Amino acid sequence: MSAGTYTIRKRLAWRLSALVTAVMALLAAAVFLSVLWLVQNRQATELGKKVRVVSGIIMDGAAAGGPDRAHANLVAEAYRRPMTRLTVTTAAGQLFYRDPDDAAFVMSGPSIAQRVELDLRPHGGEPLHMTLEADTHLDRELLQVLGLTLMLVPVIGGLLVAFITAWRVRTDLQPLTALAEQTQRITVNQLDQRLSLPEVATELKPWIEQFNGLMDRLQAAITQLEAFNADVAHELRTPLASLMGHTEVALSRERTAAELREVMVASLEDLQQISGVVQDMLFLSRTDRGARARRGEPVSMRALAGKVLEFHQISLEEAALHASIEGDVELAVDLPLLQRALSNLLDNAVRHARPGSEVRVLITREAGGAARVMVENAGDPIDAQALPRIFDRFYRGDASRSDSGQHHGLGLAIVAAIARMHGGHTTAMSSDGFTRVGFVLPA
Numbered sequence: 001m002s003a004g005t006y007t008i009r010k011r012l013a014w015r016l017s018a019l020v021t022a023v024m025a026l027l028a029a030a031v032f033l034s035v036l037w038l039v040q041n042r043q044a045t046e047l048g049k050k051v052r053v054v055s056g057i058i059m060d061g062a063a064a065g066g067p068d069r070a071h072a073n074l075v076a077e078a079y080r081r082p083m084t085r086l087t088v089t090t091a092a093g094q095l096f097y098r099d100p101d102d103a104a105f106v107m108s109g110p111s112i113a114q115r116v117e118l119d120l121r122p123h124g125g126e127p128l129h130m131t132l133e134a135d136t137h138l139d140r141e142l143l144q145v146l147g148l149t150l151m152l153v154p155v156i157g158g159l160l161v162a163f164i165t166a167w168r169v170r171t172d173l174q175p176l177t178a179l180a181e182q183t184q185r186i187t188v189n190q191l192d193q194r195l196s197l198p199e200v201a202t203e204l205k206p207w208i209e210q211f212n213g214l215m216d217r218l219q220a221a222i223t224q225l226e227a228f229n230a231d232v233a234h235e236l237r238t239p240l241a242s243l244m245g246h247t248e249v250a251l252s253r254e255r256t257a258a259e260l261r262e263v264m265v266a267s268l269e270d271l272q273q274i275s276g277v278v279q280d281m282l283f284l285s286r287t288d289r290g291a292r293a294r295r296g297e298p299v300s301m302r303a304l305a306g307k308v309l310e311f312h313q314i315s316l317e318e319a320a321l322h323a324s325i326e327g328d329v330e331l332a333v334d335l336p337l338l339q340r341a342l343s344n345l346l347d348n349a350v351r352h353a354r355p356g357s358e359v360r361v362l363i364t365r366e367a368g369g370a371a372r373v374m375v376e377n378a379g380d381p382i383d384a385q386a387l388p389r390i391f392d393r394f395y396r397g398d399a400s401r402s403d404s405g406q407h408h409g410l411g412l413a414i415v416a417a418i419a420r421m422h423g424g425h426t427t428a429m430s431s432d433g434f435t436r437v438g439f440v441l442p443a
Helices: 008-080 137-172 174-184 205-252 257-288 301-311 313-318 335-352 411-421
Strands: 084-090 095-098 111-119 127-135 298-300 322-326 330-332 358-365 371-378 425-431 434-441
Touching: 008 084, 008 095, 008 111, 008 127, 008 137, 137 174, 205 257, 257 411, 298 301, 301 313, 301 322, 301 335, 301 358, 301 371, 313 335, 335 358, 335 371, 335 411, 335 434, 411 425, 411 434
Parallel strands: 322 358
Antiparallel strands: 084 095, 084 127, 111 127, 298 330, 358 371, 371 434, 425 434
């Protein structure tokens, strides 16, 4: 076992065992003290009764025949009180009576004693001091056995709890072992595997759901990455093949300067296409690493859209389209990034708009001060299932989106990235022959 790790089964077993042992020890101590108090109270009560009996014998004897009769009564009644020892002395310290040194009167262990004074002067005697001892060794032995038993009970009980708890925890943790085994079976080639149990504990359910959700996102990310790599290879393959073809043709025979210039121009176009793909990929990579937009002073979104429309005026005229801007909102944005996003949206709208129709830039203020910018074009609607994916990298929903040239399928993905850099999100809708694509940026 590596440093910094521990076994739940052992830790829980020993902690619970220690807790049970401590509780049982406290209970055992309470039981022992209670029994001790009861025994001592019983001993004192019984000794008090015996003292009263012996005092009665002495006083009755003295009343009937003086001190000598009292002494005779003590001798006669001595063997009727075993495990006690009586000593009676006068006030002057002279011995009046003492039990014989027989086995019945010898204290074999701890004892308790009680002393009383008796006045025999009314019966022709003198004051006496009586001391009665009682042997308590049987009670002491009983207390010793009880104490030893109560000491062993917490220890044995704690060990039993430790073993039972370890076994129970090991049994109850079998679902975790099963989950660990299922996790080990998940490999790069088996990302579709998910954690499951025949009977899921309430405490484990959120962990299993979170892990399966993580695996869903991981699988989706890897699938997207694989598709991304394939799309990159596809996008680069055409210009690279064209570049190689132009070069091979140029090298196949002697060429004039004009012919070589024509080859170089065609090669430059291919290189520019490759460079565009690489630059867009690098930009998306920076946004994936958490790059944020640097907002400047608030600007008019209408004025910004107007400048971008001027840039696309030639393409609008070539497609027999006209454009308009509706609404205005002032918002602090990263100006170059937002110009790029608007340019990509207009480029997408121009390419898919019906000839002779209108492209509209719609700017509205949302709740909380957010700005919504949508670019609308009339044309073939986008399928509802494909609509959420139009912002994916290299996504093309139909043949109309597979045009060559600079449109390599990253334009709307860059729009989505710029919206995220501003803390916003993209939105799209398509119905009744009109498609609106845009973004919402917070204030």
